[in-house]
Amino acid sequence: MNQKIMETLEFHKVKALLEPFIVTEQGAFELRELAPMTDAARIQQAFDEMADMAQLFVEHPHFSMGAIVDIAPAMKRLDLEADLNIPEILAVKKVLEVSKELADFYQQLENVYLSQLPSLFEKIELFPHIQGSLQAINNAGFVEDFASEKLAKIRRNIRESEDQIRQILQDMLKTKSDMLTDTVLASRNGRNVLPVKNTYRNRISGVVHDISASGSTVYIEPRAVVSLNEEMTHAKAEERHEISRILQELSAILRPNSHIIRNNAWVIGHLDLIRAKHVFARTYQASIPSLSLSKDIALLNVRHPLLVHPVPNDLYFKEGLTAIVITGPNTGGKTIMLKTLGLTHLMAQSGLPILADKGSRVGLFHEMFADIGDEQSIEQSLSTFSSHMTHTVDILARADQDSLILFDELGAGTDPQEGASLAMAILEDLRLRGIKTMATTHYPELKAYGIETIGVENASMEFDSQSLRPTYRFMQGVPGRSNAFEIAKRLGLSTAIIRDAENMTSTDSDVNHIIEKLEAQTVESRKRLDTIREVEQENLKMNRALKKLYHEFSREKETELNKARLEAQEIVTMALAESDEILKNLHSQASLKPHQIIEAKSKLKTLAPEVVDLSKNKVLKKAKKEKAARVGDDILVTSYGQRGTLTKQLKDGRWEAQVGLIKMTLKSDEFTLVKAEKEEKPKQKQVHVVKRTTGKGPKARLDLRGKRYEEAMQELDEFIDQALLNNLSQVDIIHGIGTGVIREGVTKYLRRNKQVKEFGYAPQNAGGSGATIVTFK
Structure with a gap:
């Protein structure tokens, strides 16, 4: 598209209307470069992206992202084997933080059907190890003591020297107060000095750093602290050298992934531009054609x-x-x-x-x-x-x-x-x-x-x-x-x-009369069209209101039905308990066959209506569980008070974390998750409904690993009943080792069941104490 048409129609002013809605420098750069396209597929993709963002805002009307600066120059410096400075590292750190926030947001996204945005969210790559290492520099640009052991030691020596110097000078303020013009320490040339009266300048030995304008006060650094100040100056030089080494090490960690981090920044900027388009559309009542x-x-x-x-x-x-x-x-x-x-x-x-x-x-x-x-x-x-x-x-x-x-x-x-x-x-x-x-x-x-x-x-x-x-x-x-x-x-x-x-x-005056009539007819048609549009808007409002009432009625209906199902289930559960007791007495007194007892018991169970789990209903769901720790989450190590990032979960349940340049192994109770600085609307976790399917033939193995105790016992009872009905002579029950609760429950159940001939743990090569082999009479 030629540039003259965009200048003539002032297209740059239209782009300026979107600038207030942009929060990232990458998004602002993409907006400045925005120009008309002639490829229908690319234009339609842009339309679909806006439509996706509109759908996303329906469920998450406060969706936003953190502001990031342009990291392209920093990534180019890395590619040229140069080291980054602290502001550049902070910019990269912010990009990784926003990347983590967007990835978490997309992972927890539900009830939204998107066509184009998933490909953008899925392009974001996370680097928990790098995030943990970058915790060595806080958001204010200060390199933390835990960045390296040497830095911590150097700063400890500096603090000790400062304490010694301060103590010596405080003592001198007390003992030689009559020789001083003031009882407060002064600072000259970066050194702590004493304000000595000029008449006593020879009574206090040391280095003169300054003289007041009137000449009545001489600022002297006492000889007793000169050597300590020299040591502290040397230590601060070592501190600067160590910080430079740490920045070099962090740059080396970032360098192999510079192109991926740059791509993350582009994705964030592009999402920011799409979001700005949607907010612009809402603000100016615009639409997608x-x-x-x-x-x-x-x-x-x-x-x-x-x-x-x-x-x-x-x-x-x-x-x-x-x-x-x-x-x-x-x-x-x-x-x-x-x-x-x-x-x-x-x-x-x-x-x-x-x-x-x-x-x-x-x-x-x-x-x-x-x-x-x-x-x-x-x-x-x-x-x-x-x-x-x-x-x-x-x-x-x-x-x-x-x-x-x-x-x-x-x-x-x-x-x-x-x-x-x-x-x-x-x-x-x-x-x-x-x-x-x-x-x-x-x-x-x-x-x-x-x-x-x-x-x-x-x-x-x-x-x-x-x-x-x-x-x-x-x-x-x-x-x-x-x-x-x-x-x-x-x-x-x-x-x-x-x-x-x-x-x-x-x-011809007749032509003007005809035009005048056409104008009148056009005006009348427009008025009728406006009336039709008003009626259409009223219908839309009425439709929305009716839909809202219908959904409320459906929720009320489902709640009441569920209450009735729960009450019925309680009644049937009590009946089942009583029937078990009756059947036990009958079995001890009469020669009833085992399959007759099991069939009767199964018929009683079918009387219990199925209860809808409201926690799986996305419309009725309200309460959410507390967020569990995941790889890539920012943490605060309780014992040290330092921030880090989770990098790996071990088999024993412990976590590996990167805290600065130090890798640590922590238990779950030794750290807490750090919440994002910008609070967002609580996000719903996706509910996965798992449907059980039963095979055509009888099962000879039951796997109870990962089940809750009550659920495991119920499945065990049903499994034993089915095994007896199918005349199985032997079955395997896999319960795992874990805490031993499921295994102990299985043992107690088998001991009570009179149809069990014997049972014991499986051989070592077949699961050992994590599985039990059951033989029936």
């Missing part, structure tokens, strides 16, 4: 984005329509309609929402050209007409069927008759070449051209003859009419003069 490859344009209530109070208008530029000619007087809004059409397409082809209602369609143009405004060139000694014509010649040479052309006052600046003929000839050439064109003109001859020519349509801007003001309403299909005589009459011009003027004009 559909893309018409046949150039069938339909803009519903379209507005110019740069006007404070724009008047919405409908604009239909159908596939078979080649040109729209807007006629009528000045100051009616003709040029605004031209710019609105062009700017709307620049926005849409740049992947931005447009200021129009839902259901709008835009065309796809490879080029757009415009001749708008005063093109007079003093430097080239060209008149307005010559300048316009030079530009028009260039447009006609470069335009093709995939172009959109906007002409403002086509043929103006010369003799009216010649200008009108020239304008019609240009429009006819473009019509024959199938190039979509919108043009404004004053020439009445073009009204007849628009009526008589196939593929050309007249249009005008509505004018209120009562208030003598334009309404800025676009009337498509209605040519503009001159209001000069009516305006002059209302302003007080003599009726005789107006009558003479009407007689002198060659304009």
